[in-house]
Amino acid sequence: MGDTISAAIFQHLVELAALELDEEEAAYLRRELNSQLRSIRELEAIQVEDSVPITSHGVPYTSGTRPPLRTDEARPSNEADDILAQAPEVENRYIVVPDIPSETLE
Amino acid sequence: MTAELCDLPAHEIARRVRAEEASAEEVLESALNRIRAVDGRLPTSDPYHSEPEDRATLHAFITVAEARARGQARAVDRAVAAGQDPGPLAGVPLAVKDNFCVKGTRSTAGSRILEPFIAPYSATPVERLEAAGAVTIGKANLDEFTFGSSNESSAFLPSPGNPWDPARVPGGSSGGSSAAVAAGEAAISLATDTAGSIRQPAAFCGVVGLKPTYGRVSRYGLIAFASSLDCPGIVSREIRDAALALGVIAGPDLRDATAAHAPVPDYTEALDGGVRGMRIGLSPDYFLLKYPDPETGELREQRILPEIEAAVQHAAEALAREGAEIVEDVRLPNTRYGIPAYFVISRVEAASNLHRYDGVKYGYRHTDETSDLRTLYRRTRGQGFGPQVKLRILMGMYVSAEQYEKGYYRQALRVRSLIRQDFERVFDPAGPQRIDCLLTPTTPTTAFEIGRVYGDSVLMQYADLLTVTANHAGIPGLSIPGGLDSSGLPIGIQLLGPDFSEARLFRVARAYEQATSGEDWRALRPMVPA
Numbered sequence: 001m002g003d004t005i006s007a008a009i010f011q012h013l014v015e016l017a018a019l020e021l022d023e024e025e026a027a028y029l030r031r032e033l034n035s036q037l038r039s040i041r042e043l044e045a046i047q048v049e050d051s052v053p054i055t056s057h058g059v060p061y062t063s064g065t066r067p068p069l070r071t072d073e074a075r076p077s078n079e080a081d082d083i084l085a086q087a088p089e090v091e092n093r094y095i096v097v098p099d100i101p102s103e104t105l106e
Numbered sequence: 107m108t109a110e111l112c113d114l115p116a117h118e119i120a121r122r123v124r125a126e127e128a129s130a131e132e133v134l135e136s137a138l139n140r141i142r143a144v145d146g147r148l149p150t151s152d153p154y155h156s157e158p159e160d161r162a163t164l165h166a167f168i169t170v171a172e173a174r175a176r177g178q179a180r181a182v183d184r185a186v187a188a189g190q191d192p193g194p195l196a197g198v199p200l201a202v203k204d205n206f207c208v209k210g211t212r213s214t215a216g217s218r219i220l221e222p223f224i225a226p227y228s229a230t231p232v233e234r235l236e237a238a239g240a241v242t243i244g245k246a247n248l249d250e251f252t253f254g255s256s257n258e259s260s261a262f263l264p265s266p267g268n269p270w271d272p273a274r275v276p277g278g279s280s281g282g283s284s285a286a287v288a289a290g291e292a293a294i295s296l297a298t299d300t301a302g303s304i305r306q307p308a309a310f311c312g313v314v315g316l317k318p319t320y321g322r323v324s325r326y327g328l329i330a331f332a333s334s335l336d337c338p339g340i341v342s343r344e345i346r347d348a349a350l351a352l353g354v355i356a357g358p359d360l361r362d363a364t365a366a367h368a369p370v371p372d373y374t375e376a377l378d379g380g381v382r383g384m385r386i387g388l389s390p391d392y393f394l395l396k397y398p399d400p401e402t403g404e405l406r407e408q409r410i411l412p413e414i415e416a417a418v419q420h421a422a423e424a425l426a427r428e429g430a431e432i433v434e435d436v437r438l439p440n441t442r443y444g445i446p447a448y449f450v451i452s453r454v455e456a457a458s459n460l461h462r463y464d465g466v467k468y469g470y471r472h473t474d475e476t477s478d479l480r481t482l483y484r485r486t487r488g489q490g491f492g493p494q495v496k497l498r499i500l501m502g503m504y505v506s507a508e509q510y511e512k513g514y515y516r517q518a519l520r521v522r523s524l525i526r527q528d529f530e531r532v533f534d535p536a537g538p539q540r541i542d543c544l545l546t547p548t549t550p551t552t553a554f555e556i557g558r559v560y561g562d563s564v565l566m567q568y569a570d571l572l573t574v575t576a577n578h579a580g581i582p583g584l585s586i587p588g589g590l591d592s593s594g595l596p597i598g599i600q601l602l603g604p605d606f607s608e609a610r611l612f613r614v615a616r617a618y619e620q621a622t623s624g625e626d627w628r629a630l631r632p633m634v635p636a
Binding site: 005009010013014016017018019020021025028029032033035036038039040041042043044046048052053054055056057058059061064065066067068070079082083085086087088089095097098099100101 | 222223224226227319320321334335358360363364365366367368396403405440442443445446447449450457461464465466467468469470471473477478479480481482483484485487488489491493496497499500501503504505507510514516517518519520521522523524526561562563564567577578579580581605
């Protein structure tokens with residue numbers, strides 16, 4: 001099977017997904033991905049005419065069921081402290097992050 | 107065991123509380139006592155060492171919100187004493203699946219990455235249930251971010267057990283919700299269904315599970331999995347309770363642009379209207395399907411468990427005696443592609459939704475003196491997410507990456523259209539078949555043993571084989587208890603109808619519930635509570 005997920009492709013996916021994995025976990029995940037692909041390949045056998053539209057959600061929204069646009073107006077919220085309290089590190093109501101990798105451009 | 111207040115159906119609890127025959131506090135105490143008796147040790151994210159007693163108890167809750175619930179129950183009792191109506195769910199103990207935000211409670215989605223998260227607001231359906239008098243007794247365990255059909259992927263262990271046999275899974279992802287309702291720890295549960303996550307565990311636990319039409323219930327405050335498929339819904343012991351609760355949570359919400367502006371009927375009004383003249387369809391495509399062999403894992407054409415097929419036939423006969431017309435051989439040929447298409451669509455949406463967890467704004471953060479921002483992301487996500495979550499993110503990346511995707515995503519969205527067209531054709535009131543609702547099995551098997559399937563992500567996904575089509579199409583699905591198999595495990599039967607036909611599904615389910623009320627299995631109760 002030419003298009004199984006190779007170790008190199010897998011490593012690229014891990015980069016895209018911003019994950020750090022240990023070896024054992026990586027081996028399990030790559031095996032399961034390839035196993036899922038065998039099921040996904042069932043889709044290749046289905047003849048779908050070009051006229052069949054793409055469905056992004058099942059139920060169509062009609063003029064009767066589509067929610068009206070709401071007016072664009074600011075509403076006060078008193079939840080700011082509760083929301084800020086959820087951040088792992090805060091200083092003077094700023095959320096703290098470690099150094100952002102950067103390079104100086106010529 | 108004599109029936110306690112917590113064993114009463116929700117509508118009866120609310121009636122008694124409103125009539126001052128019982129107080130909301132008494133009902134709450136009854137449910138808390140039940141939790142103490144059957145739930146066992148509280149699941150945690152600590153390294154898990156299994157104990158034999160873990161498989162005799164249910165572990166349905168990640169958080170029991172005792173103090174908050176007491177405050178709510180007292181408020182309901184005060185309202186009654188002051189002559190006010192606390193609402194149609196007055197004093198009803200409610201388990202909220204832990205992927206909904208409930209203000210002031212830990213809302214984890216079953217994941218370590220959200221373990222420290224205290225929701226600063228409540229989800230719309232939670233707000234509506236509480237405004238109707240329901241008392242949130244706790245947050246129910248689930249598969250991590252709902253990714254599973256057994257609850258074993260939760261970061262909070264021990265994972266829930268099935269009240270009918272705690273060595274077996276309760277199903278998933280709403281396993282804690284279904285176990286809690288089946289065992290009387292709550293009268294109803296607010297849960298979610300993305301591929302079968304309400305209906306499959308409801309079937310495994312012998313309770314009622316409703317996935318409403320997509321857009322019927324607001325998703326505001328729901329921790330997202332696959333936004334085009336996720337539906338909040340209800341788990342209950344009786345049909346009437348699901349109808350009552352849907353009436354409370356359904357309806358437009360300015361905070362969710364996908365919440366439909368369709369009017370909300372009184373779902374309890376026509377409940378006893380019967381099925382005379384209704385055309386109920388049976389489809390061979392729900393009995394013979396391609397799915398992995400449970401022993402070898404090979405994808406092959408198989409019939410579902412004969413006892414489950416027999417239960418569906420039995421239900422058809424019961425409904426026919428009540429005056430329904432049973433239409434056989436209703437073809438829905440794309441049913442078998444539901445899981446392959448779901449493997450693609452749900453993973454792409456999940457990967458996108460899960461990018462927000464980065465250790466910066468809320469939730470778990472990996473702290474390390476030397477890390478820069480990118481390392482922080484990778485380590486936080488590497489340690490915060492469990493394997494099933496990582497698997498979904500990686501597959502989502504693969505099938506949506508330009509260089510790899512081979513048209514899978516577009517093909518899956520087209521197949522989704524074909525599945526929708528199957529239903530539109532058979533439900534068309536001007537079409538040749540004019541089906542009012544379909545009667546199918548909910549699951550290909552009954553509850554399996556804990557540890558038997560977990561780890562095999564393909565076999566686990568196929569547990570949703572018969573339920574996922576309703577999520578692709580957006581139509582409502584209702585799983586109801588349909589008997590017990592030869593091992594004494596519950597069998598679920600499923601009703602599927604056109605968009606916004608929930609009232610009709612409840613009516614058919616109620617007719618079946620009444621027609622079979624005298625059958626022996628109806629008198630049998632789960633092993634837990636003993």
